[in-house]
Amino acid sequence: MEDKSIEIKKDITNIFNKVSAVFDGSGPRYFTYFGERLVEFADVKEGERVLDVASGKGASLFSAAEEVGKSGVVTGIDIAEGMVNEIDLEMQRRGIKNVHAMVMDAEKLEFANETFQHILCGFGVFFLPNYKVAFHEFMRVLKNGGRFSFTTFLRKKDEKFMWLNELFDKYLPVFEDELDEYQSEDIPEFDTEEGLYKILNQAGFKNIRVISEEKVFIYKDEQEWWDKLWTHGAISTLEKIPKDMLEDFKSEVFEKLREMKEAGGIPHTKSVLYAFGEKL
Incomplete structure (x- = not known):
């Protein structure tokens, strides 16, 4: 299991280093939208200390920095050095002083016990090969009364895009077999409300709450949709x-996208879950 975890982490690191410069930089910026919404729901306040796990290019991090103000601090961590470098560049561009970013494994946090009032994680928990270890670490570094808030994609998919899975099956006949190599008997349900309640409860969090949201994003044309596909984790499938x-x-x-195209562009619905748990 240890060797498999190391292999998975290396794959994830390579993927996000590869896309770091272009991540969420074209087409509808839905990672930025959901990142800002996560901070809004998390109710981050002025003067607080916040840890943003799997920061990416800072979708939640910079929004949280605005909320905590000069008297607070936001620390962003990511396993991909490329993402951290992008955050550093954006910090310099904005002249922000209350943000720190560093390369770090979420399963091995390098912080003292009870350091943060908030932990945020936008679309990152399902990449953790040992999520139970990571959640234990989150609990450790949270202050009493602190909150862990994160987002995942809801299992419900945009029915208008079911053809995409069929095309992947057609061009990747062994894809499912390869996916099975990374699965275990205890597969966490990060994509259902019930699953998130169970996961947070087992990790010891209290006052658990899950909110769902559907948001339609519009792509101007087929090329923009295609280009966007190469700017995030989907690249790992495309390259196979x-x-x-x-x-x-x-x-x-x-051809499929042209069939879907409307007067204003190509609509794509994203269904997301926001989950919250407190350390008491």
Whole structure:
């Protein structure tokens, strides 16, 4: 299991280092939208200390920095150095002084006990190979009364895009078999409300709350939708498509997108869960 965890972490690090410069930088910026919403729901206050796990390019981090003000501090961590470098560049551009970013494994937090009032994690918990270890660490570094708030994607998918899974099955006939290599008998349900309640309860969190949200994002055309696909974690699947088949895959994708296109562009619904738990 240890060797598998190391391998998974290396894969995740490589993926997000590769996309760090372009992450959420084109098309509808839905990671930024949901990151700001997470901070809003988490009710971060002035003067607080906040830890943002799997910060990416700072979708939640910079929003939290505005809320805590000059008397507070936000620390962002990410396993991918490329993402941390992007945060540093944005900090310099904005002239922000109350944010720190560093490369760190969420399962091995380098902070003292009871350091933070808030821990945030936008779309990162399902990447953790040992999430129970990470959640134990979150509990350790939270102050009493502190809150852990995070987002995941709801299992409900945009029905208009079910064809995409069919195309992946067509061009990646062994994809599911490869996915099975990373699965265990105890697969956490990060994509259901019931699953999140169970996970947080087992980790010892109290006053658990889960909120769902659906938001429609509009892509101006097929190319923008396609380009966006290469700026986040989906690249790990796309790169498994044989190079001599990629153009055929792209052609079929474009054909489906043209069928969906409306006067204002191509609508794509994202269904998200916000989960909250307190340390008491």
